[in-house]
Structure formats: structure tokens, C-alpha cells
Amino acid sequence: MRTIQINLKPELHRFESCADxxxxxxxxxxxxxxxxxxxxxxxxxAMGLKCRTLFQEEYGLGEPxxxxxxxxxxxxxELNCGRVIAIGGGTVIDIAKVLAVAGNEGIDALYDxxxxxxxxxxxxxxxxxxxxxSEVTNISIMSRTRLGTKMGLVGPAMYAxxxxxxxxxxxxxxxGVFATSSIDALVHAVxxxxxxxxxxxxxxxxxxxxxxxxxxxxxxxxxxxxxxxSLLDDFLTxxxxxxxxxxxxxxxxxxxxxxxxxxxxHVAHGESNYAMFTGVLKHYMELRNDGELAVMNGFLAGLxxxxxxxxxxxxxxxxxxxxxxxxxxxYGVTEEDLPRFAHSVIETQGRLMANNxxxxxxxxxxxxxxxxx
Numbered sequence: 001m002r003t004i005q006i007n008l009k010p011e012l013h014r015f016e017s018c019a020d021x022x023x024x025x026x027x028x029x030x031x032x033x034x035x036x037x038x039x040x041x042x043x044x045x046a047m048g049l050k051c052r053t054l055f056q057e058e059y060g061l062g063e064p065x066x067x068x069x070x071x072x073x074x075x076x077x078e079l080n081c082g083r084v085i086a087i088g089g090g091t092v093i094d095i096a097k098v099l100a101v102a103g104n105e106g107i108d109a110l111y112d113x114x115x116x117x118x119x120x121x122x123x124x125x126x127x128x129x130x131x132x133x134s135e136v137t138n139i140s141i142m143s144r145t146r147l148g149t150k151m152g153l154v155g156p157a158m159y160a161x162x163x164x165x166x167x168x169x170x171x172x173x174x175x176g177v178f179a180t181s182s183i184d185a186l187v188h189a190v191x192x193x194x195x196x197x198x199x200x201x202x203x204x205x206x207x208x209x210x211x212x213x214x215x216x217x218x219x220x221x222x223x224x225x226x227x228x229x230s231l232l233d234d235f236l237t238x239x240x241x242x243x244x245x246x247x248x249x250x251x252x253x254x255x256x257x258x259x260x261x262x263x264x265x266h267v268a269h270g271e272s273n274y275a276m277f278t279g280v281l282k283h284y285m286e287l288r289n290d291g292e293l294a295v296m297n298g299f300l301a302g303l304x305x306x307x308x309x310x311x312x313x314x315x316x317x318x319x320x321x322x323x324x325x326x327x328x329x330x331y332g333v334t335e336e337d338l339p340r341f342a343h344s345v346i347e348t349q350g351r352l353m354a355n356n357x358x359x360x361x362x363x364x365x366x367x368x369x370x371x372x373x
Contacts, residue, residue: 008136012162034053034085059072081121084100084124089181093135095142098110129177130238136247137246137247178228182217185242257369258275279368333373345365
């Protein structure tokens with residue numbers, strides 16, 4: 001029986017500057033750049049590039065929805081470009097992956113085709129946050145407004161041809177985006193390492209990402225928010241490591257339970273994961289505290305200078321120094337939402353829930369939501 005140990009699909013490139021990237025990749029008339037104006041103008045605007053550009057924010061704010069993506073698909077099709085260059089955070093990257101496989105069909109039809117999606121355009125991804133890791137994965141997450149939840153579109157054709165890391169692109173990253181995106185990377189690393197699909201190779205990347213992120217957080221808490229500037233390169237690398245890990249091993253219940261929250265109340269992806277993170281871990285520990293979870297708790301205890309049974313509280317304390325944690329009700333969630341959220345996860349997030357360290361049924365999910373409410 002053949003088992004995949006790790007997926008390393010895109011070529012991975014690294015440049016010190018955007019100018020170095022342009023010199024090597026030569027964006028031109030046959031290319032479509034999907035990005036945000038506030039990112040593109042300061043870094044590429046004066047270079048006189050002849051590529052076509054679409055600015056994601058002109059189609060809507062926040063994380064991608066099926067409505068937003070279909071509007072961008074329509075305009076991109078009219079440009080008839082052979083290569084898509086995504087320069088941005090998770091929203092831009094997720095949409096660009098769809099453009100790589102999209103034809104004249106709508107979003108619902110693409111979900112019906114998955115995973116057997118055709119590769120219609122080459123794809124180059126330049127992440128501008130330190131959290132998504134999506135530059136090395138083959139999944140695009142969007143809110144399916146007609147279903148009322150977020151879902152992943154997945155297929156081998158959605159891998160980028162090239163992933164490009166440029167630390168310069170993080171220099172203008174606002175602190176709040178840094179915090180939520182890097183917490184997202186931490187969740188990627190932890191969930192993928194606890195996944196039953198984890199392998200020694202994915203855990204090599206996952207555990208290294210955890211160490212880099214938590215050590216960076218300790219320095220920021222001790223020295224202040226400005227300390228992150230000298231650590232941006234490390235956080236970009238850690239995010240990429242976590243992306244490599246979850247690209248094979250997958251994410252699990254933290255992501256699954258966060259989707260109804262962000263889908264209904266438009267909470268940023270990293271923050272919605274943060275809201276659910278230690279709540280899910282505590283229930284894993286309640287149900288089973290051996291195997292890889294024992295390894296993880298021992299590893300975290302060493303980094304957090306606490307006993308293994310204190311890991312969740314120590315994590316909450318450290319992360320609260322990076323970004324204050326809110327109860328679910330602070331986002332507008334009502335008590336009536338909680339059973340609906342739990343049922344929605346069971347009904348729509350089977351792909352993620354299959355990666356849980358231990359099985360979680362609907363009653364257990366409801367208990368988690370109520371405790372975090």
C-alpha cells in the first residue's frame with residue numbers, strides 16, 4: 001500500500017526584493033496580476049509592468065465569497081491571460097487558485113467537478129502575510145452564500161506552479177493582520193501535527209513552525225509590538241513550513257468549527273480559528289491524552305515553561321499578549337446559533353473533521369461552542 005509522506009508540489013523561490021522577482025519572472029502582457037492596490041502600488045507600481053491587473057477590493061471587502069469570485073472570474077476571462085500572478089493575503093491567493101482552473105462555469109459547477117479540475121492557467125503566488133501558507137497548498141476556501149457556510153474547493157490542478165517568498169512584502173503589514181495571520185499559521189502547524197494523516201515529514205515542518213512562532217511571540221510580548229519587524233522573515237518561513245505540513249496532513253476541528261463563525265459574522269479567518277483553538281484542544285485532552293497529543297503537550301510545555309497539563313492555559317496567556325481573545329458572544333453570536341453551528345459542522349465539514357485527533361460528535365461540538373460562548 002502506497003502512502004503519501006509529503007506533498008511538495010510548487011517550486012519554492014525566495015527573493016530579497018520585488019525587483020529581484022520581476023527580473024527573474026518577467027511579468028508581461030500575457031500575465032494577469034491579482035492583488036490589492038495598496039500592495040501593488042508601493043512595490044510594483046513604478047516598474048512600468050505591462051501585465052494586466054485586477055484589484056480584489058474592487059469586487060468586495062473581506063474574505064472571498066462565491067459572488068465575489070464569480071465576478072472576478074468573469075473579468076479575468078475577458079483578459080485571456082495565460083498566467084495568473086497572485087500578490088496578496090489569503091483572499092487574493094484563494095481567488096487566484098480558482099482562476100487557475102476556471103472556465104465559463106460558475107462556482108457551484110467547479111465544486112461539482114472537484115477534485116478533477118482542469119489546469120487552465122499557470123499560477124504564481126506571492127504571499128504578503130505570515131499566516132496562510134496557502135502558496136504551497138491546493139485548496140481554496142470561500143463562503144458559499146447559497147449554503148451559508150465556508151467550504152474548501154480542492155484539486156491537484158490548484159497547486160501553484162511557483163510559490164515565491166519575499167520578506168520585503170511584509171514590511172507594511174499592519175500589526176492586527178500580522179497577529180491574526182500568524183495565529184492561523186500556528187493553528188495549521190498544531191492541527192496538521194495531530195492529524196491521523198501526519199507523517200514524520202509533515203511533523204518535521206509542523207513542529208519547527210510551532211517553535212519559530214511561539215519563540216517569536218515570546219519576544220514580542222517581552223519587547224513590544226515593534227519587535228515583530230526583525231522577525232518577519234522568520235514568521236514568513238514558519239507560515240510556509242506550516243503550509244507544507246497541512247498541505248499533506250490537513251487541518252481539523254479548529255478550522256471546521258471556525259467556519260460557521262466567520263461565515264455568518266465575517267470574523268477574519270485567523271481570528272475565528274483563534275476563538276476556537278484551545279477550546280478544541282482541551283476537549284481532545286479530555287477524551288484522550290496519549291499518543292501524538294502527549295508528544296505535542298510535552299513539546300509545547302517546553303516552549304511555554306509549564307507542565308503539560310497547563311499547556312492550554314499557557315497558550316491562552318501567551319496568545320492574549322499578542323491579540324486579546326474574545327468570547328463568541330463578542331462577535332454577535334447568539335445562543336440560538338450554537339446548535340446550528342454544531343449541526344452545520346457535522347453536515348458540511350466532513351473533509352476537515354476526518355483529520356481530528358479524536359472523533360468529535362455533534363453533542364461534543366455543541367459543548368465546545370457553549371464553553372467558548
